Amino acid sequence: MTLTILGNQGPYPGKGGVCSGYLVEAAGRRILLDCGSGVLSALQQHLPLSGLDAIVLSHLHYDHFSDLLVFQYFMQLSVKSGLMAGPMPVWGPGTPQPHKSLLVASEYLDYTEITQQSRLDIGGVQLSFFRTAHPVESYAIRLEYGNKIIVYTGDSKLCPGLADFSRGAGILLADACFLHQEKQAGDLPHMSARECGILAREADAGRLLLTHFRPGSCLQDHCKEALEVFSHTEAPDPGTRHDV
Numbered sequence: 255m256t257l258t259i260l261g262n263q264g265p266y267p268g269k270g271g272v273c274s275g276y277l278v279e280a281a282g283r284r285i286l287l288d289c290g291s292g293v294l295s296a297l298q299q300h301l302p303l304s305g306l307d308a309i310v311l312s313h314l315h316y317d318h319f320s321d322l323l324v325f326q327y328f329m330q331l332s333v334k335s336g337l338m339a340g341p342m343p344v345w346g347p348g349t350p351q352p353h354k355s356l357l358v359a360s361e362y363l364d365y366t367e368i369t370q371q372s373r374l375d376i377g378g379v380q381l382s383f384f385r386t387a388h389p390v391e392s393y394a395i396r397l398e399y400g401n402k403i404i405v406y407t408g409d410s411k412l413c414p415g416l417a418d419f420s421r422g423a424g425i426l427l428a429d430a431c432f433l434h435q436e437k438q439a440g441d442l443p444h445m446s447a448r449e450c451g452i453l454a455r456e457a458d459a460g461r462l463l464l465t466h467f468r469p470g471s472c473l474q475d476h477c478k479e480a481l482e483v484f485s486h487t488e489a490p491d492p493g494t495r496h497d498v
């Protein structure tokens with residue numbers, strides 16, 4: 255399996271930046287995890303939009319799905335011109351209802367709600383989900399193909415059960431929005447880089463990839479903090495590809 259970082263910023267993109275979006279390729283399938291601001295443009299550096307097989311959304315905050323709203327127009331033009339056969343399969347949470355209704359209403363998206371019990375098989379790639387701790391219904395996503403495992407935390411605080419769900423991941427892609435010191439300020443809805451390191455260590459992950467940085471964040475600082483806890487940590491730039 256190969257993971258490509260398309261965007262690593264949130265909750266809005268900085269100058270030249272891209273919000274959450276990650277391409278997973280396995281078994282000849284191309285699965286897009288999240289589709290925030292700038293992801294469609296970044297994705298086309300790697301493949302045409304018509305090459306996607308499925309889209310899976312961790313949650314319905316705008317920095318994780320806003321580009322899906324304009325993706326409908328690509329689908330509309332593509333279906334009418336015969337480039338694409340039908341609606342794009344999209345899986346995501348059932349709430350918040352107003353956000354979901356924007357996607358369900360489109361005849362060019364085939365939206366299916368996920369729950370923690372959902373199990374998907376996309377061309378031989380197995381997907382399962384874990385409800386995380388975030389202000390809206392949010393899921394971590396586990397993808398397995400053969401003995402290869404990628405886990406993406408989506409947005410979350412460090413919460414009970416997340417390490418078990420992430421167990422044995424060759425790549426753990428984790429929401430490292432904050433530094434430890436910043437989290438002392440209050441109850442924030444994302445992990446610190448240090449908490450991501452703790453998660454990776456408890457999950458016995460192979461590699462920890464940090465993501466979801468606020469514009470202006472120093473990636474080296476986040477990486478350094480996680481490295482104090484877990485030695486196989488990186489803060490990869492958009493456009494990088496990672497094999498597991």
Ligand SMILES: [Zn+2]
Pocket residue numbers: 264265274315317318409466
């Ligand atoms: Zn986010």
Ligand SMILES: [Zn+2]
Pocket residue numbers: 313315388409
């Ligand atoms: Zn969020």
